[in-house]
Amino acid sequence: DLVNDLNEKIHDSIHDLQLPIKEYPLELKPLLYAFGFKHLNDSERPPVDLVTPFHNSLKQIAREISVVTTRRIFERIAVRHVSQRTAWKLLKDAAKSSKRKALRGMSIPEYTYCVARTTFRAHALGVAATWVVQSVVQVYKCFIRQPDDDDELFDEKEKLRLFARRIYSVTIKCGFSLVFASIGAGLGVLLHPVHGQWIGCILGDFAGPVVAILIFEKLQFPLEG
Structure with missing residues (x-):
């Protein structure tokens, strides 16, 4: 009859609208796939430059050794040529x-101020040693080292201007380093009393040059690298 025909048509329509069952094909790689020739080729990477980081590490080590040695020289000069009280404060x-x-x-407030003042004096020789070493490095870069690019060739006047700008930058950064190391120690x-002092001193020592760069960039007097 008519009702049965309608039911069969509805059932057939619903059956036609049913979505197909999704299949998930699996493909396992062989156990010895890692030893295959194609896999070894795919794992190749461009060669990594290890020479440049190694040279930079050697330069950094040499610079740190130079700073420490220069500070020891300054300490001996202070002991010999300044009063005992002044040398005691510096050392x-x-x-x-x-x-x-x-x-x-x-x-x-008094405790913080006294610690900052003591740190300023005790850290002064280290900052002075850093200034000397960095200045010697700039002498080498500006007057001794041969430039790799012809565009970097300067006449003597331009070399002197470049050297003066770099020494000025080194002086500003070292000054900020000393001040911020003292402030950091006072806050630390x-x-x-002990760990806070040297941690604050280290953090201030690193933060000082960064702050100097940011301030002078704001003033449109960027410091040389």
Whole structure:
């Protein structure tokens, strides 16, 4: 009858609209696939330049050794040619001094100021040594090293201008490094008398040149690298 025919047509329509069952084909690689020739070729990479990082590491090591050695020379000059009191302040262990000051019952502002002042004096020879080493490096770059590119060839006046700009930049960065190392040490002792002092000093020492670069860029007087 008519009702049965309609039911069969509806059933056939629903059957036609059913989505096909999705299949997931699996293909396993052979166990020894890693030893195949194609796999070895695919794993090849462009050669990595290890020489340049190695040379840069050697330069950094040589620079650090030069800074430490120069500081030791300055320490001996200070012992021989300045008063005993001044030499004692320049060679003082700032971390131990911070620990002793913490036992004196100072107020927080006074304690912070005293630690920052002591760190400034004790860190001065290290910053001076850094300035000397970096200045010697700039002398080599500006006057001794042969440029790799012909476009970098300058006459003597231009070399002097470039050298003066770089020494100016080195001086500014070292000055900021000394100031921020002292500030960092003064703030660090609020966390710990000893560890806070040297951690703050290290962080300030690194932050100082960065702050100097940012400030002078804002003033449109960018510092030389």
